[in-house]
Amino acid sequence: MNRLPLFCDVAMARRIEGMEAQLMAAAAEAACLRRADDGGFVMRVAGGVATFTEDGSPFNKIAGLGFDGVPDAAALDRIERAFADHGAPVQAEVSTLADPAVGALLAERGYRPASFENVLGLALDGVQERVAPSGIEVRVGRDEEFDAWLDVAAEGFAHPDDQGVPSHEEFPRQVLANAERDLAAAGVVHYIALCDGTVAGGGSLRIADGVAQLAGAATAPAHRRRGVQAALLSARLADAASAGCDIAVVTTQPGSKSQQNVQRRGFHLLYPRAVLVKQAPPSEAATHPDAPVADHATRTVRGPGAETPDGVRVVQYDGSRERLRPLFELAEDSSTQLDSYIEDGRVLVALRGTNAIGHLQLVATDRAGTFEIKNMAVREDLQRTGVGRRLVRCAIDLVSRESGRRLLVATAAADIGNLRFYQLRDSVCRRSNGASSPPAPATHPAPSSTASNYATGSGSTT
Template sequence: MNANRTSLFCDTALAGRIERVEAGLIAACGRAAQVDSAGFVRAIAGGVACFAEPGSPFNKVAGLGFGGVPGVADLDGIEQAFAAHGAAVQVELAHLADPAVGVLLTGRGYRLESFENVLGLALDGEYERPMPSGVVVRRSGDDEFERWLEVVADGVAHPDSQGLPWHEEFPRETYLRAERRLAAAGVGRYAALRDGVLAGGAGLRVAEGVAQFAGAATLPAHRRRGVQSALLSTRLADAAEAGCDIAVITTQPGSRSQQNAQRQGFDLLYTRAVLVRHGPDGTGWPALSPARPVG
């Protein structure tokens, strides 16, 4: 790590850039899913609405609040599109976004269900790649993709219980499909080996000078051995070399992941409110008025 790092202050311009990059990732994954799924990706008020496939973690609206307030007609269209797939609308709204967006959504029946934190680190120097004894981190190629998938899926299946529960939990097959979509969207993969055994993996995506840390997982038998720290430091070094000026990671509030990130120098930048509109069956919803059909 850089001992003389700059403490990061997040203004609305930086938050808008991070949210734009996040929306770009969601859109890319949604388009990757359209190869074998009849979903949609739509721009809305500077953000994106995406339905990738049933049960996908990419079924959401991201990036709102930094490109104007969405119009009623735009929201009508998005809500109808989700309803046609029998899905609720999940909006992840940064607390630095235009407050008018939150007022609009809650007025339409969206309810607060959870929060997630966005942390960032200013990449303003060179970063070392310290490795604990017996640990090696390297880029992971297509030749070991299936094995990498199994390892990260096994790691995710046994999460740390510290902090608030993650608001998104998915079956193993759904998680595996999501990782395939991330790979198709250009997210780079890293493998961590401990004593020659594949022990964990992580992802990294670079866009607009932002390094997105797209998840990381370690098998339970290899935890508390420095694997996660090695994956983190390697990605930081690669991101700095790629010309990024900021690295970002998303965590649950009060989680071990947040604690570990802050120990590595990440600052809490902002929080996203997860606002969801459900129908009476817990998934989609009927028209907002008799004059507004859903289809």
């Protein structure tokens, strides 16, 4: 075993924090599959990830920031709004080896330190010896032992050692159970420790890209000070070394018994993380995540937006754009491009009852009196039913009432269906307005009208 202190530079920290971000994303995605709904989210940001799964979950956080640039204000706006929509604070865990500009930016935005945690590491440079005191057996838990594993983990977390800085977090048992199931789906392996045949403790291990992440260490109070955690640590390190890992990492509370235990085993402090929290302002208190989109669509568009006999109406939307992302994605293949403009301008939403069945994003351009339809889509099963036509008419009506003289739209030059759709809309506008406008300022010819002037590019599905 290598007993020399393990030096951690920025490259190593980037590797470890990247693995942490990957784990949070995988666990949050597993939670979405388990719940079979869209109540959570995974949002990539500047090399890190922001995740939310359910109220009180340990996965509700931003992880991995500061090693791939500094997030821009628009990206943080989207993340903070997404957490606020769930009535949750934003918790960012930032390494002391991250770009200092990240911490400064978060402080400017109202994030405050809530706690700290230590990341420790051990170089795995050979075969690791399994050590277990007499009467203690450690092995990978079986599926039927999950509840027993969870019981001892919950009991251990509920009765932490008094040593060190206390954790700022507590998790209800059901939330903890959900989180551990999601971690298992994300590739985390649960280990169980038996003391004279009785479940005494548990821990977990995830192996990815040569890094062994150790977590979930807990011992029932009745079995403490008997070497349970030392045996769990030894077994996991041996398995990690056999799998070819070159480094093992563990996160502990500063000065805790857990930190003392792993340091006795040869781990060294690599870096602390600051846990920074921004509370959701009262004005952004969220509706229930399952609330209908109509709860956020508060301003009816006059004229063409009025409700029709089939129950469809068009409104201006004031809620989180992330709720509409599936519609936006129908018209935008690139998630990077979508992230760059999803918060721009205004959005009209076509509602049937309380369900969004289509949308249109309207943005102002740098030319006076000129607006652009940036992104537009109708739910696939309702395309060619007139919903897109009503959205365009509402956009034209809105632009006209604001003294707009030109409305641009981008669609792929080879997309004959979309081109025909907008050409038909344009002819309707010509007949209704009785005039035409100057030719479109684009590299491809396009029809035009007093209220609309279409150019070719990309970004709409009707």
